[in-house]
């Protein structure tokens with residue numbers, strides 16, 4: 347393939363393939379090869395590609411009106427806000443255009459909340475291994491030195507504790523009166539699909555309640571049905587004070603949302619925050635079509651069931667294979683951790699017509715679409731099991 351990306355900043359190492367179109371769980375490249383998409387552009391196209399409900403909503407809205415401004419009422423934004431609040435148990439929404447922006451809004455809410463409580467230098471507790479985005483505040487919140495290197499000085503007002511360790515959070519002594527909020531993912535995606543203990547989020551909720559801290563949950567990767575529920579935090583029976591969404595919310599049309607309830611819902615007032623594009627008619631129409639479709643096609647149940655199909659099949663086909671550390675999942679968030687780094691599996695899977703990702707160097711990450719059927723779920727597991735077996739037997743020293 348020709349080197350045609352010389353005008354683009356080298357922010358991504360790009361695989362040598364370009365897709366021309368898609369349908370459902372399938373994508374086609376320029377040469378006409380077909381691929382099973384078990385990645386969804388990183389948890390974005392939950393309804394698969396070219397879903398007619400989204401396509402129609404985008405086409406119709408674009409023929410009427412793309413953009414006005416938040417200086418005017420936008421009925422489709424109001425409607426989406428109400429629907430999202432009803433589905434998540436939240437009360438108010440700020441719309442933006444990406445995950446990082448949704449988290450920026452959450453962090454600004456936390457700081458305002460602090461100042462309104464007489465705290466001059468509010469601190470947000472964040473987690474080791476966390477990923478919250480690439481803007482200055484969100485990369486500061488991110489618990490990965492690679493994301494931060496070269497961008498110092500980072501922001502002040504953050505402190506870090508280990509993930510899945512309620513005791514570490516409880517041990518932050520009461521004299522830390524500057525703490526205003528805890529920001530965390532219900533499942534750490536970029537860290538390699540790290541699923542915390544069943545009781546962890548509930549304990550974090552209790553600690554936040556006892557100390558008057560806002561519990562802010564980043565559901566950007568785990569939300570919108572991927573876990574088998576609208577929000578992954580529902581599995582723990584926990585309701586946050588602030589929830590952030592993006593990725594799958596518009597099925598590929600850029601949109602993010604920061605939702606809040608209780609006191610957190612009312613700290614933002616006119617002039618505090620804004621976004622030119624945030625919540626524009628096009629993005630909101632797409633998101634409404636996404637919500638309708640998840641409901642009408644019963645995709646929460648499907649995500650839970652297909653996640654089980656993939657995990658069960660993988661465990662079956664990889665039973666007794668040396669070199670697999672752990673298989674973790676919640677719905678259609680799936681991670682297969684190997685003992686060895688395996689970044690080359692991405693290209694090898696591509697060669698076999700399967701799109702996957704490797705996180706942390708040694709965790710195969712699968713984020714298939716919610717619309718996937720039993721046969722496709724089986725195919726993903728079958729192709730992957732062969733690839734993993736081959737990879738691990740190649741890697742084994744000859745005896």
Ligand SMILES: *Cc1c(COP(=O)(O)O)cnc(C)c1O
Nearest residue numbers: 444445446477478479564566567
């Ligand atoms: C992807 C992601 C983000 C950042 O979203 P962008 O739209 O890339 O800014 C934040 N948090 C989590 C958990 C994510 O997976």
